[in-house]
Amino acid sequence: MKILMTATYFEPYKSGLSIYALRVAQSLVQLGDEVVVLTSQFRPDLKLEEDIDGVKVVRFPVCLRISKGVLMRGLHAAARHWVGWADVVNLHLPQFESPSYVRECRRQNKPLVVTYHCDLEMSGGLLNRLAGWGTQQRQTTVLRQADLIVQNSLDYAEHSPWLKPHLGKVREVATPIDWVRTTAEEIQAFRAKYNFEPDERILGLAGRVAAEKGYEYLIAALPEVLSVYPQTRVVHAGTWKGVLGEEAYQAKIEALLQPFGEHWKPLGFLPDDEFRAFFGACDALIFSSLNRTESFGIVQIEAMLQGTPVIASNLPGVRQPVRHTGMGRLVPLRNAKALAQAIIATLDEGKVSLPGAEEYLRRFAKQEVARTYQALFEEVLR
Template identity: 40%
Template sequence: MRLLIALTYYRPYTSGLTIYVERLARAMVRRGHSVTVLTSQHDPNLPLREEIEGVHVVRAPVMARISKGVIMPTFGRLASALAAEHDVMNLHLPQFETPGLALRGRLRRMPVVLTYHCDVKLVPTLANRAANAAVDLANNIGAILATAIVTYTQDYADHSPYLSRYHSKVRIIPPPVEMPQVDDLEIGAFAQRWDIRGPVIGMVARLAAEKGVEVLLRALPRILQVYPDAKVMFAGTYKNVLGEQAYAQRLQPMLEQHKERWIFLGNLSQRDLAAFYPNCSMVVVPSLNSTEAFGLVQVESMLSGTPSIASALPGVRQAVHQTGMGEVVPIGDSDALAAAIIRVIRNRDQYVQPREVIAARYNTDKTVEEYEKLFAELVYRKTGEPLQPELSGS
């Protein structure tokens, strides 16, 4: 099968969406499929074309930016050429280019599968209101033209105003989650490198408004009353996050107040994350709105034996509900978050499930198998012919 995947940002840009697509693309290649990723050249230093672990990456130069969106004059030409060379199109939303991509797929009678990762809710400036309207329009045109729409959980699908309009096209496929296993020596070396002593509250995210960093900051004084040696360790991009400079400035006074108890680790490799999670008492996902649809990091932490505390957002709360490995707290409630953190520190062992229990529910192979089944069904529905034998991974 020849699969064309399109999204606005791809690796090395780091977000839950880019990690999802990277895992999906690589796994499809490992199973014998040809995969091309069409994306933006968000960093002008990146090559326009390259192959990464068997995945063909094609980048369109960026002429201008509108908030987090990009304008790429050559994108349409590239999309037309690539659509002619592939069997199935998988578009990852949100992205402005969805209508043009989906229309090209429809004209070529190829299945077009949208993967809907989250809503877009930018800070309400004049420019952002225009960007929100453009994304909403693009998403709706894409949904009308699409053959199917994938999302992570039924919980999110049921509560999303967008997905509920197209419920007959929605398919639920759990996200791809990977986490290497490391030994006690690596875990101990990580603890020594970062001088870890006392309870650690882990957070893995970009420093972005939807992540609810301020909820944790406001919870911290109450936690420190009970556990004065506790600290927050924040893994992920925290400097010059695209579109989040004003948010970072607003947080700066609180971050300065807690600078002795709040440690920024920067971006960690998967192996470093695998050593980081077991050093945490728990990982928190205090996200504030539907721009967060799941929170892959909480399943990564569970695979490492570390509980999660998640906000009660549709989709985000599902990992805890399905595994019992943590707690769910009201959205934006710092007092409830503090209380849950204290409970988990005191009773951590009661929240832990064996790795194999988590891995049976969430793993990349399961995700890819579900995508393969969906693609095969849609190709057969369009052409009356099955996909080629590589579908089985042979």
């Protein structure tokens, strides 16, 4: 099967969406499909064409940047060619340029499967909010024309004002992860490399810095946590500096962190083996997201696979891993007091292995997710 995938950002960009798309593309190639990804040349040093583990990546120069969205030079002509090549087209939204692909799919009678990662709730200035609103409006046409829509959970879809009109063609598909468990030796080596003391309690944060992550509420919760567990340290794994469109939020968080010194430690983006050891080393993962721009949180599953409980916001979609596994606690949005109490209770309890969690987590193995995608593609091709 020849599959055309599109995403605004792709490898080496690091976000939940780009990692998701990469894992699905790689796994489909391993199953024998041909995959081409059209994306932006978001950095000028990136090659315009590249092979990544058998996935052909075609990048287009950015001619205009609006917040996190981009306009790409040469995309429209290339879309015509590559839609013609493909058996099926898979768009990963949000994506400002997505209507271009829809027009070509309609013109060339090609089936369209949309992977809808999240609604857009933009923070910041007027330009940011207008960019988010404009992108969301453009995507209404895409959702209307899609043959099928993939979402991480029906819980999220049922609460999204943009997906509600299309629930009949929404399919719940698990978020892909590498099904690999870390070892005690790898965790010990990780702790030694980053100089963590044996009695330290580690609260993990994973992912890029972004306003929807709600780090300010974790910072506000820290004094109460430290009063009970003074050896606690928040450790952030992921892109800490230079996230596109998040410069003002980054500055805000760094100002709030000034009083806490070494109680907050950013590690930067880690290789896969160290990410697994990081999740295994954490006493709890904190996922205090604030709005519908967060639809699930792939890092929750990655932490649970390593036996680590998660304290997550009670948001549609985001709450599903804790609900299904019992590994952690849910907290109300924007409530630092409740977050502190949940952290303390989780640290009191320690890591607990729960029967039934394994069966749920196995759904997220990237090979299984790719087979589900193959079945959906075959469905729309019939």
